[in-house]
Amino acid sequence: MISVALNGLSVLQFSNLSQYSELLHFSSTRNGGFSNANYSTLNLGLNSGDERGNVLNNRKVISSALGISEERLLFPKQTHTTNVKVIRENFLSATKENRRLYLLDIDAIITDLKGVCIAVKTADCVPVLLYDPKLKVVAAIHAGWKGTVHNIVLETIRKMVDEFGSTPSDLIAGIGPSISPEVYEVGSDVYCLFDSEYYLPTNPVREGKKLLNLWKANHQQLIHAGVPSDHIEIAAICTLSDSERFFSARRDGVKTGRMGTGIMMK
Numbered sequence: 001m002i003s004v005a006l007n008g009l010s011v012l013q014f015s016n017l018s019q020y021s022e023l024l025h026f027s028s029t030r031n032g033g034f035s036n037a038n039y040s041t042l043n044l045g046l047n048s049g050d051e052r053g054n055v056l057n058n059r060k061v062i063s064s065a066l067g068i069s070e071e072r073l074l075f076p077k078q079t080h081t082t083n084v085k086v087i088r089e090n091f092l093s094a095t096k097e098n099r100r101l102y103l104l105d106i107d108a109i110i111t112d113l114k115g116v117c118i119a120v121k122t123a124d125c126v127p128v129l130l131y132d133p134k135l136k137v138v139a140a141i142h143a144g145w146k147g148t149v150h151n152i153v154l155e156t157i158r159k160m161v162d163e164f165g166s167t168p169s170d171l172i173a174g175i176g177p178s179i180s181p182e183v184y185e186v187g188s189d190v191y192c193l194f195d196s197e198y199y200l201p202t203n204p205v206r207e208g209k210k211l212l213n214l215w216k217a218n219h220q221q222l223i224h225a226g227v228p229s230d231h232i233e234i235a236a237i238c239t240l241s242d243s244e245r246f247f248s249a250r251r252d253g254v255k256t257g258r259m260g261t262g263i264m265m266k
Contacts, residue, residue, distance in 0.1 A: 001027065001177075001235045006065040014174035016233045017131060017263070023138075024066055024117070025129055025263040027176045027235070029245045033058040038256045043247070044075070045121045045258030062260060066117055073117045075260070076106035080146040084159045087111035087118060108141040108156040112164060112265075119262025123247040124184075124239050126214050127176035127261035128153055128222075132166045138263045143218050145186070149193045153221040168226030173233070176261045179250060180238035181213035 001012040011026040018025075033042030034057045039050040044062065046055050056070075063073040074087060077100075085106045091099060092113075103109075109118040118140045120127050125144035131137075141147075141156050160166040181200070191199045191210040198217045199210040215234050222232050239246040239259075247257040 001174075001233075001237065007067065009061060009065040011065070012177065012235070012237075014129065014176075014233045014235070016172050016231065017129065017174055020131065020133060020172075022136070022265055023131060023263065024266060025174075026062070026065070027127065027261040028062065028259045030247050030257055030259065031245065033061055035257060038252055040257070042259075043257030044260040045123070047077075048258065049255045050257065062119075062262075063117070066264065068115055068117060068264070072115055073119065073262070074103065074109065075119050075121055076103040076109055076142075078107050078121060078142045079105045080144050081105055081107050082147060082150045082152045082155045084108040084110065084152075084156050086159065086163050087113060087116060089113065092116070107143075107147050108139060108152055108159075110137060110139040110156065110160055110163065112137045114265045117262045117264035119260045121258035121260055122176070122178060122239070123249040123256060123258045124179040126178040126218055128218055129174045129176070129261060129263045130156065130160070131172045131263065132160065132164070132170055133172060134170050135164055135166055136265055137164045137166055138265060140261065140263055143214065145190055145212065145214060148214050148217050148221075151221055153218050154225050157222075157225040157227070169228055171222075171227045172231050173222050173227055175215055175218055175232070175234045177235050177237040177239050177246060177259070178214060179240045179248070180236070181211055181215060183238060183240050184212045184214065184250075185209050186212045
């Protein structure tokens with residue numbers, strides 16, 4: 001990924017997605033906002049204990065950087081599901097409550113609307129962005145270990161195929177900043193759900209613990225769906241290890257901030 005400034009806000013962008021002039025996308029850092037203490041400063045999550053006013057002001061920072069109104073920056077209420085929703089024109093004209101309900105218990109969003117940024121929140125989980133440059137469709141995915149083991153990336157691509165006619169080999173994908181396989185230690189209740197190719201022993205070895213590679217697992221889902229390897233960019237940036245730039249629930253506890261990763265067509 002590369003560091004760029006969007007209207008003065010420092011964000012990260014994928015090199016492969018940056019080649020498309022019709023796109024805007026971002027992965028935010030923890031810097032540039034209004035929150036304090038554990039949420040310092042650009043916390044985009046409403047459900048981890050931060051003051052609501054600070055979070056709404058932080059979301060204004062993002063929407064301003066993107067050059068859109070706050071109503072066109074869409075975050076789902078994520079609950080580690082494999083639920084995927086499509087944003088169409090009628091969503092924008094729905095009531096605020098109906099929009100909220102539509103995005104409840106959702107961990108991936110797809111749209112073909114211009115000027116609408118779809119985004120997910122993370123603080124160690126894996127954000128994945130997809131773009132179909134032929135049909136002009138974008139997707140944002142939140143893939144924690146639960147979503148990964150239940151193939152949320154595959155589910156999202158299937159939805160793009162079913163709803164828009166996307167061809168997986170056309171898709172461009174980015175796997176964003178998240179906890180790295182070098183430090184993501186999990187117990188047998190988690191690693192036993194994954195194929196053995198996705199975890200390694202801890203160093204030094206700890207009984208009942210393994211190091212889980214969510215980057216590889218999500219990369220393989222993309223490959224399995226038919227996305228070419230050279231269309232996939234892995235940021236390989238660890239949120240736990242870089243406290244200056246990123247929030248980390250594993251490092252700081254759940255009462256911490258959330259970064260955002262989003263994508264939109266201009």
